[in-house]
Amino acid sequence: MSPLLSLILIPLVTAAFCMAGAAPRRISLFGAGANLLLGLYLLASYNIGIGGFQFVSEKALFPAYGLHFSLGADGLSLVLILLATLVTFAAVWVTPKIEKFAGMFYACLLFISAGAIGAFASIDLFFFYAFHELALIPTFLLIGIWGSGERQRIAWKVTIYLAFGSFILLLGLIGLWLAVPPELRTLDIRLLQQLGSAGMMQPGPVVYLLLLFGFGILIALFPFHTWAPEAYASAPAPAAMLHAGVLKKFGLYGLLRLAVPIFPAEIQQFAHLVLVLLLGNILYVGFVTMAQKRLDLMLGYSSVMHMGYAFLGFVALNQLGLGGMSLMLFAHGLTIAALFALSGEIARRTGTLEFSELGGLAGVAPKLGLLFGFAAMASVGLPGFSTFASEIMIFFGAFARGTAGSFDWFQTATALALWGVVISAVYMLRAYRRVFWGSRGSAVKDETEDVSSGVRWAVILLIAGLLLTGFRPAILLDYLNPVFAYLAP
């Protein structure tokens, strides 16, 4: 069996066991752990020297329509697969005792994981899309059944919004397919990339815009972002970790995979539009983030804000920017997962996430304070974490688009985007100060417990990943650089 297929099947089989009534936590931890090890093994056994898609397996399903169930992974897929398995493992680990339908809960988490991994490992356009859809359903259930606040309204809203985005995306993919010359018609992403690079298919700007906004809605591109903060605030922490940390990256992955090789001209044609929108993410959403009065909403907005940087790397469309963007997918995924895990823990320990009721938490829960401090610093892009390395690459990549001695659109946008570094420090440190420092808030008591060991070790794992790849970005860049040396126009 192809190792990539195992990566998808392990969570599915584990989910089946969970639903069948096996001890869900233990078996999920085991399944997710096995998957993480397998992901690491794949990374280690991938031959960087040869590059390209490896571990390829193809099964023709409906040959008449060119439909194949084909899997394969290049450096980019592998980095995202590592992200998915790592965050899944952490999300399962931090899951607290679930009161109702525990088996279902874990099964949903594992379904999201399988869907995301499937999407990252598919080299067939249909399955690339279908796996992502598969992951949306458990997201709906996780918010609707186990969420907090107005969980049902939010579950519907998110699902309809994302389904709408997927629908636009589907139209774009159909357009893409139709643009292939009929005698070469294929759903194979590798072939599509080759045809695109060779200039043998030109689907045109409409298809590009469908892909841009279809993927854009899934990534919470301004102004299609309002689903995200509410959803993450309402979702149980492990679900928010998986969605914000992994599933949302599907959109950016799709842009890298499809838009970059096939639509380089269109990306440049609409670069100004995307620059304006991404500044909406960074500056406008940044200010909205500052105004938040609850930690979970603030984190949700901050996650939306950071997507602006990813888009900046995308429109930079050079090796540096695209590499930075994909490094950011990884770094941001780990960071936001750690932050949501910890905010879930704060809610459990104090019963609230309102800034007005918190304060001085580090005095009674020093370990929680320390871990949150690490995660917050990763989020503001402190050197030492891979978030910093990715931001540096994106800034340099975007700034390089243009000529020395003048300030054109790209340089102006980069300068404005840099201001986001100040904004994120403002809201993140303010949050830290309000929750952990200063005088005690009403919800912080002497008997408030420190971080539980599950959350603690899971977050340490995520932070260790961030530090390791921050001190030595080459760990990931060795995989990513060749991809963009090939993909970048």
Next chain:
Amino acid sequence: MNDPQLFPWIILFAPLVAAAAILFLLPRNDTAAAWTGVLTAALTCFLSWKVFLDPSLRITAQIPWLEVPGAFSVPIGIILDNLSRVMLVVVTTIATLVFIYSAGYMRGDEGIPRYYASLCLFLFSMLGIVLADNFVMMFIFWELVGVSSYLLIGHYFRKDSAADAAKQAFTVNRVGDFGFMLGILMLWLATGSVMFSGIEKNLAAVTMHPGYLAAACLLVFCGTLGKSAQMPLHVWLPNSMEGPTPVSSLLHAATMVAAGVYMLARIFPVLLAAPEVVREVIMWVGAVTCFAAGLMATQQDDIKRILAYSTISQLGYMVVGIAVAPAGDVAMFHLFTHAFFKCMLFLCAGSVIIALHHEQNIWKMGGLLGRMPLTALCVVVGTLALAGTPGFSGYYSKDLIVAYAHGANNTVFWITAGAALLTSFYMFRLFFVVFLGRPRGEHAEHAKQSPAVMTIPLLLLAIPSLAAGYPVIAKHFFDLPHPEIPHIVHYALLAALGVGFLLAAALYARGPAKDPVRIPLFANRLYIDNFYSWLVANVQGGLAVLGSWFDRWVIDGLFVTGAARTVWATGYVLRLLQLGNLQAYAFFFGAGVLALLYYLIFR
């Protein structure tokens, strides 16, 4: 381990290892944490002197950090030249003394391991700035000193004021770093390199609009504005005094805040190549800062805040020195002498504060001369050095800067001379109020000389405070120019010293119970802090609230929910038309898909 090639690497990374070791292995062992910190600092100090005394040592090895083949490369590399050698010994020597002193000052504190871990992290970051051979590496460590400063200012995190000060320090520095990074990007785009050597080399070869280079240099200078607390980004430094006093001494007086000046000295050739306007702006920023901060210092009541404003003022001198002198060494010389005496003054303040059970208001002190003679002696040495008394270290370095200012711009010369008068005034005011007169409080009455672990570092620092400026000593550290100093400079500075002293003596020598002078404008720091608070609360806060409102009611409310409602209403209307809900959706879905497909295929 005995390979000199390894020394700089050990100097750089030993503190990081120590910080991690304290954090993870000794999180509850106060004594072991303190020893680890002190021994690490001592090790870096020892090796730094070895490196300093071995001028032939060259380090060519680099650790690759960020590599994108063909596009970008940032190594972790070490630059060893006279500039970094001097800075190495200054930083590590002072750090060692402060690490030792801290063991006494922090006794009984609940967070000693946390404190020492942060100090070690600071030392690592600071040494990274000193040794960096490229801009991005310097920026990395620049940010890291920012975070260690944040952690140390927030050491007493339960205090709201300390928590706010830490946050402010980090945020204000980020504002400076915004400009710094942008400047780095511009220089990189123009020269194709982030290496200091590469930028200098390529600068001559590339042609660009002089305005572009000027803008790039001024943006880089924004980094100095933040880190070295120059106006208008100076507000964080006085508030940083919320941190423990040894921290104020090491970070916020002697070393970290001087990093901005060090950076300017590092890129001095670039500044020389840039249009005249760059050095002009730098000169004026420095001059205004050194005078305005001096004014603010005259009316502060908190012993540490007086010293903090004094630090800002002296950093202003250094910045002026960068702008007016023909070599970076002139400013570095003042950085060098200032590091010793200002560090010592802060440690003296710390001894007083500890002796008075954490009292910092100088009007509750008084009469400490007899009770704490050693501390008083050191304060006298520090005051004389800071005020620029002939024979003390500060005199030589300040003299040189003011002399060059005289050659560059007459107004700036008078401003810097005026700031010297202010320096002399506020320092003697501090000395008279704290040490002379009668004790004005219970604690001052019973004050006692601090333990040896605190006084020995003080006395050791008194030696360079006195002598570090002597030409026989300075020549081993700097390659100083010897300009013809006009008599007017000497007269002006001596007059400033004397007038400042006499004014302070007339007002404060008899030990008044409260300040006979009240100038609210100075006491309230020229209302700059108030302006910023207003800006943050109203402009930034207002924009945030406005954005939040817009997001909720317009984007989400009007567009998203509105669109959803429209769809729902359409369905409702169709139901009235006897169509089932499901069919209606299916119909519209199908029709929409068909329409789009039709468009895509046959357009």
